Amino acid sequence: MTDTRYDVVAIGNAIVDIIGRCDDAFLAANGAPKGHMRLVDAETSAALYAKMGPSIEISGGSAANTMAGVASFGGRAAFIGKIAADEFGRIFRHDIKAAGVAFETEAVTGKAPTSRSLILVTPDGERTMNTYLGISTDLDHGEVREDMIRDAGIVYLEGYLFDRPEAKAAFRQAVTIAKAAGRRVALTLSDSFCVERHRAEFLGLIRGGVDILFANESEITSLYETESFETAAHRTAQDTPLAALTRSGKGSVILDRGATIAIPVDPVAKVVDTTGAGDLYAAGFLYGVARGLPLDTAGRLGSIAAAEIISHIGARPEMPLAALARSKGLAI
């Protein structure tokens, strides 16, 4: 820890979430695949917004949510992601900095607007995302600050960024910098549709140097093109030294050089909105790993953070996660 400025630095899409409620019929009528993220263009985004009900705006972005979570545990976190010099960009910058995360990426003027995701939450609490990638995918190697990567124990990469070639190059550059500095590389697969689009490249990246892999059940089975979670987990253990695989209500599984640790979910009275569940699980796990805690503790921190985030609207923690973890008897 002593030779780093940050426990974790993340590279991802800087996004403001626009969250509203709808029923399953609305999703079907608008071609939104339930429980997934689909990319939409500016026109589709505007048309869907006009049709959707009243909503709230709240900073999001998968890896950005994870960094807000790491900071909430008391970790030292930084985020690299692109915003425009517009109202949503100002909101994003304010919120991530107010969450205690270092964020120094410059805002861009006169190109695409800040990215936004229309998130539709159904009565069962499931979220379905319709993301208009504005400026955030313009991220290229220019923004990947070498000093920030070098100075962080772990660099965390968001799979969603794979949807643009420039961002892939930025990822590879970040991996090279991290490896040269003796740091660890973590990756989240983000979404099973995203895995479908980039399977070969994800596999290449994982086998080529990912130290910590995050995926949920549908992502990991998609990656290995199998219907069996056990098969996918077995393949994962062959390809990467450490992985945390989440299974929604069934808890998560940590794969540590062949050994398997099962982590239970943290109980929740009512699932209000699942937005950010995976992001916050990653926050707890990354914090635990960065601080050298036992892996079962790291997994428990993930479960606790995920439970907090699904008990309310939005993907940023509403209470200090360090205090929450301590109240549950964890020594962090």
Added chain:
Amino acid sequence: MTDTRYDVVAIGNAIVDIIGRCDDAFLAANGAPKGHMRLVDAETSAALYAKMGPSIEISGGSAANTMAGVASFGGRAAFIGKIAADEFGRIFRHDIKAAGVAFETEAVTGKAPTSRSLILVTPDGERTMNTYLGISTDLDHGEVREDMIRDAGIVYLEGYLFDRPEAKAAFRQAVTIAKAAGRRVALTLSDSFCVERHRAEFLGLIRGGVDILFANESEITSLYETESFETAAHRTAQDTPLAALTRSGKGSVILDRGATIAIPVDPVAKVVDTTGAGDLYAAGFLYGVARGLPLDTAGRLGSIAAAEIISHIGARPEMPLAALARSKGLAI
């Protein structure tokens, strides 16, 4: 009802709320009077925003919240208020229309931005508002659509608008139109600081033609410069035919031509955020009065709507209020 297009049309500030959490010390350190609304300039707003924690953005504005509530009860509501052609203006328009409220005021380009209120919620759930009035106070008689006023059973005026002379003129014009069409005029005093600033003019307006007055305890005692709620209520009954006076946890009192009806609060498991409590009480009461329901029922609808709104973040209802009222045995 048959000769109207709307049950209620409201004139007020169109505002987007930026809601975050803080402790009492933060309020004190930043000169924000707890539980009140203070007006701040653009510079103070920016400086406070930079200091405050992560926040969420959600459409607000006192009378606009009330109209969203009327619509949620199944009422026909319209809103008149000024927005700029910017991101917050687009959010405001989307949300009020998605709530089922008619809103036809044109957005203004190239002047002040859409108004916003930095709302700080303390651990006790109390909200303290720091409002930067951008374009919304530019409302003048040009925007007061004569046809909308004439076609509504009740015109509802937001006291906050009294902070600009042009808006006062718009109010007087709306009263004249409503009276000529045989409609009723309702007024909310909005805030005790606001009452301090405009006491004489509020009294003139009330005595000169307000049919339904809304105020909370601190506003009504400020209006009549007394420390006794009973004295203030007595004076109110002399000045206006119908009034609903809210007393937070102590419920509300309806003054109907000398008669007094006490309305209990609707119980809430946990007060999360009091933003909009008065606005939503007014929604229930206005809906009841507009539909000719008994006044004690109208008061109960106010209590039910207020209880819903303080049980979550933000001042717009999260569930259909008509269904909520029916689930509590009210025939509406």
